[in-house]
Amino acid sequence: MKYNFISDRVKSIKPSQTIAVTSKARELKELGKDVIGLGAGEPDFDTPIHIKDAAIKAIKEGKTKYTAADGVLELKEAICEKFLRDNQLGYDIDEISVGAGGKQVLFNALLATIDKGDEVIIPAPYWVSYPDMVVIAEGIPVILETSKENNFKVTLEQLKKKITLKTKWIIINSPSNPTGSVYSIDELKEIGKILDEHPHVGIISDDIYEKIVYDNFQFSTLASIIPQHKNRILTVNGVSKAYSMTGWRIGYAGASKEIIKSMAKIQSQSTTNPSSVSQYAALEALQGEEDFIEKNNQMFKKRRDIISDIINQCKGLSVNKPKGAFYIFPSCSELIGSKTANGIVLKDDSAFCEYLIEEAGVAVVPGSAFGKKGYFRISYATSDELLIKAGNRIKDACKKIT
Numbered sequence: 024m025k026y027n028f029i030s031d032r033v034k035s036i037k038p039s040q041t042i043a044v045t046s047k048a049r050e051l052k053e054l055g056k057d058v059i060g061l062g063a064g065e066p067d068f069d070t071p072i073h074i075k076d077a078a079i080k081a082i083k084e085g086k087t088k089y090t091a092a093d094g095v096l097e098l099k100e101a102i103c104e105k106f107l108r109d110n111q112l113g114y115d116i117d118e119i120s121v122g123a124g125g126k127q128v129l130f131n132a133l134l135a136t137i138d139k140g141d142e143v144i145i146p147a148p149y150w151v152s153y154p155d156m157v158v159i160a161e162g163i164p165v166i167l168e169t170s171k172e173n174n175f176k177v178t179l180e181q182l183k184k185k186i187t188l189k190t191k192w193i194i195i196n197s198p199s200n201p202t203g204s205v206y207s208i209d210e211l212k213e214i215g216k217i218l219d220e221h222p223h224v225g226i227i228s229d230d231i232y233e234k235i236v237y238d239n240f241q242f243s244t245l246a247s248i249i250p251q252h253k254n255r256i257l258t259v260n261g262v263s264k265a266y267s268m269t270g271w272r273i274g275y276a277g278a279s280k281e282i283i284k285s286m287a288k289i290q291s292q293s294t295t296n297p298s299s300v301s302q303y304a305a306l307e308a309l310q311g312e313e314d315f316i317e318k319n320n321q322m323f324k325k326r327r328d329i330i331s332d333i334i335n336q337c338k339g340l341s342v343n344k345p346k347g348a349f350y351i352f353p354s355c356s357e358l359i360g361s362k363t364a365n366g367i368v369l370k371d372d373s374a375f376c377e378y379l380i381e382e383a384g385v386a387v388v389p390g391s392a393f394g395k396k397g398y399f400r401i402s403y404a405t406s407d408e409l410l411i412k413a414g415n416r417i418k419d420a421c422k423k424i425t
């Protein structure tokens with residue numbers, strides 16, 4: 024008999040395509056090809072020195088042992104203060120969970136709450152990991168298409184049509200990966216009405232890009248807008264993006280005691296706890312000075328403008344200028360289908376992105392990876408010079424498509 028070690032669970036999920044594009048760009052670079060990688064979902068800035076120093080101090084003080092499964096008390100206290108200070112949200116210590124990145128926190132939350140067959144409504148385009156995490160938890164991702172005309176945001180009417188008795192969660196991500204779109208207070212208030220009508224439904228609010236916003240946009244989070252439903256909202260955040268700490272792996276959530284306790288149970292039987300040293304670095308991130316965030320945002324805004332302007336000059340491409348995160352999500356629908364380049368038919372957005380990497384040496388991620396065909400994602404977390412170079416290469420490559 025042939026051994027079959029690989030589970031159906033693993034066979035039912037896809038590897039992250041954003042990580043795949045980043046790896047492909049790295050591989051081609053190692054082979055000597057001149058490739059500009061615009062695939063990675065992380066700031067190119069270094070972690071600020073005061074945060075690194077806090078980690079070194081923690082090491083020297085011997086804070087190098089196992090910690091409480093879902094985070095040390097000092098960090099949980101700092102997270103409570105952060106929620107109060109930045110979001111006017113009052114969480115108790117036992118309503119906070121810390122994990123190895125927002126990713127693990129979301130993963131724990133879904134595993135802790137989803138039973139086989141439960142549905143999770145995910146507006147598309149979505150962050151690549153949501154549907155697969157739901158599948159791993161044996162739930163059913165219910166994809167809800169949004170349109171460029173509505174800046175890729177869902178409406179209450181659209182949500183109403185997707186709710187069933189099996190719906191457990193709706194995931195809202197603002198500012199969004201991959202589109203950079205943001206929800207206003209009024210839009211969130213409107214969406215929140217779904218919880219009035221459906222007492223069995225909860226909302227996961229993924230706020231990981233909270234602090235990366237432009238054009239005077241004021242970020243708000245759902246639980247502070249509809250506090251009457253706070254117990255049915257899981258607020259996810261983390262230090263990866265705003266503090267340039269992607270490698271440190273610290274994320275956190277605020278939710279009802281019941282959910283938080285169940286998430287800790289899962290964590291205690293999987294990774295035990297997030298890295299002790301990283302937790303002390305995150306503590307400093309949340310309590311230390313934050314002036315650098317505004318400076319970083321000014322640089323990001325300039326880059327957003329540079330790349331959006333070039334993309335809108337490219338034959339067949341168009342993009343809205345978003346107010347958050349460090350991504351743009353241009354449409355390439357006019358350049359795919361029956362159009363050809365170098366004698367090859369660019370049948371879809373994946374073929375278009377393949378063409379960009381081969382012809383222009385620019386690595387971007389196809390929209391289909393985010394559940395939206397006919398688009399692609401550019402991460403502009405790289406230098407102005409590289410962005411201009413990449414943009415001009417894309418422009419030349421688009422001219423050759425006929």
Ligand SMILES: Cc1ncc(COP(=O)(O)O)c(C=O)c1O
Pocket residue numbers: 064123124125126127150196199200229231260261262263269272273274
């Ligand atoms: C929308 C969204 N949520 C959550 C995460 C998780 O980030 P981390 O695990 O680094 O905290 C990411 C990272 O790319 C993201 O884009």
